[in-house]
Amino acid sequence: MIYVAIMGHGTVGSGVAEIMINHNPLVAEKVRDKIEVKYILELRDFSSLPYAEKFTDDFEKIVNDPEVKIVAEVMGGIHPAYEFVKRCLEAKKSVVTSNKELVAMKGAELLKIASENSVNFLFEASVGGGIPILRPMAQCLAANDINSVTGILNGTTNYVLNKMIVDDMSFDTALALAQEKGFAEKDPTADIEGHDTCRKICILASLAFGKHVYPEQVKTEGITNVTLEDVAYAQKLGCAIKLIARAKKLPGGHITAEVAPMLVSNSNMLSHVNGVFNAIMVHGDATGDVMFYGKGAGKMPTASAVVADIIDCAKHLHARKYFDWQEGEEGYVVPDTSKKRFFVLIKSLDFEAMSKSFNAVFPDNTWNIKNEFSGEIAFITDEDFEVEISKKLDKIKYESIKTMKMLF
């Protein structure tokens, strides 16, 4: 018999408990051993549940019970999750978690402690909810050098942007609708400011490139400045605006990583990722582009990923999964200075002067929309260095300007 403890009984935690208890024969069959939830750590009262006897508010009971071999941490936040996970690993219990904040902040350290104690620390559910991404990246792409990871990693922002595109809704209306539908939290800051996406690209980049990337190393911009106007121009130019997270390997052992709203060309599969769906595009030197797509959040998708990790731990109680990266370092993440295309929206009350100067600076540009009525020109530049584009833009006569990167 393998005993499991679940720490937390919120949205994800209750899903994990339901699968582990209600679908126990299915889980046991996959594990090829009996498996049982012994404790659920929670301060709130769940005494009316059929499995109420499993609840405890005492962490010490779990960490000191030698029968418990696997602990699922689904509390969220850094404290006390970090301290609890650390102590469980030190007590030679394998730990699985859906806590992206914890992994993004403390991943390298916790992986090291797991390794020293010959147990596993798995966190498939921390990125992309129910989309299998970390394990395929680590295992199936073992024979590849990964060059870049690009993703739409936050369902809330993707839902909001999609509503703006498809239903012509303003940002505020779309966000309110997302909150009403339960896709966005009451305080949506972590989503719309890009922090959630940032944590996920940190985890992906750490695994892909072997060194921990910390959230503060990643330049992060949310979607609060994206307007209906931007969205409409993007669409007319054959693109969709998405909150994109990117990490790329550079020559010389450095990487770049950033989170920002970008225009994605309709020829790129990522432009078709709509609603609350997430997608991660991994570019390997041998495989080329490989994409993983699915619901990035939600109770059951995320809970099923946590349970899959529990099953994997149970099957490998005496074998370590090689799932590691080193501590990060200052200066490891550098700005992306490669050539790229930019979307530019310029406005002026003197449309004629603006238009004339635009034509002079970008004589060959055919990828543009000139709107004399509103005094705007929206266009997509050729691929060039950002500094070169800036120099050119300085020569145009406009009153306001907005630029966004483009993903081809």
Next chain:
Amino acid sequence: MIYVAIMGHGTVGSGVAEIMINHNPLVAEKVRDKIEVKYILELRDFSSLPYAEKFTDDFEKIVNDPEVKIVAEVMGGIHPAYEFVKRCLEAKKSVVTSNKELVAMKGAELLKIASENSVNFLFEASVGGGIPILRPMAQCLAANDINSVTGILNGTTNYVLNKMIVDDMSFDTALALAQEKGFAEKDPTADIEGHDTCRKICILASLAFGKHVYPEQVKTEGITNVTLEDVAYAQKLGCAIKLIARAKKLPGGHITAEVAPMLVSNSNMLSHVNGVFNAIMVHGDATGDVMFYGKGAGKMPTASAVVADIIDCAKHLHARKYFDWQEGEEGYVVPDTSKKRFFVLIKSLDFEAMSKSFNAVFPDNTWNIKNEFSGEIAFITDEDFEVEISKKLDKIKYESIKTMKMLF
């Protein structure tokens, strides 16, 4: 030191040899042990290669060498691949293969032999080339009940259909171009008649639902009857024609499986899978739709998947991967009689009579294109049983008719 043998030095085999030999330090680092190719089995002469000393034409040398722990079968075809793989497994060597024909025909038997001998039989490269799909399906979706698997599994046919859609090319011209570009073989029968796709859906269905599905159990239709006209109407109706493979679980322990050209709605991610790319959509009860996308063929993508399996075997020399299904049985695969939408194209010299009868039979249909000039009506039906649709169609006055299933 872990010794490996490669059987076959064709397109995939030479890719495997190159990765294993030229990138040996990278592979060894992932394995965390020294690893070396000891033999390459091949009848052809490769004496000019830098690693010519590894070649042998004697299978007995490989099977009888106790130092060889892992064998990669990349010869293709059933004979002698089947006999060689069987003997290697019986000699307690783990085997990895990219041979979809072998796995589709003999998978259950070879998995059983592997299990009896406590070695691994892995075949990630047999479906989707470099796309990680079998392992994610088996492991990460461990906590899911898989309801259906739907895919675009053949790059050649997808390239041909895509050329017809985008460049208005006839089937024959597009196929000739694919052959010229090396995407289609001289004898393209296995691709365009759907046999290759059929083998891959057999492997996916076997793994997803736990019982072997044999190619002869799967109703298979290729793309040779798809015309430019069909493609154009599909596009106007907001769809793309794709060669779709589907397997679905039914209540009562049966499944359905089929391969056929179908109309895919633009709202479905599969409709955007273009060129030589493949994609597999897996529907799990907890995760919902999860899609895996990438290049489904080609030397390096496929070779990298074979090498990833070699690495996995090397890391688990003493641990069996639970990667199994049972023997299949007659009557396990039954026809799909569920309600669905159909695309219908009817033609008549008497357009007026046809149009009148169409309006009478499908009074509420708004998803249609009437072309009086060419005497055609193309339309998409409401969701209904095939027999019900047939009854209705019988009441329309037309001279010729073509129907295709639709994927929403």
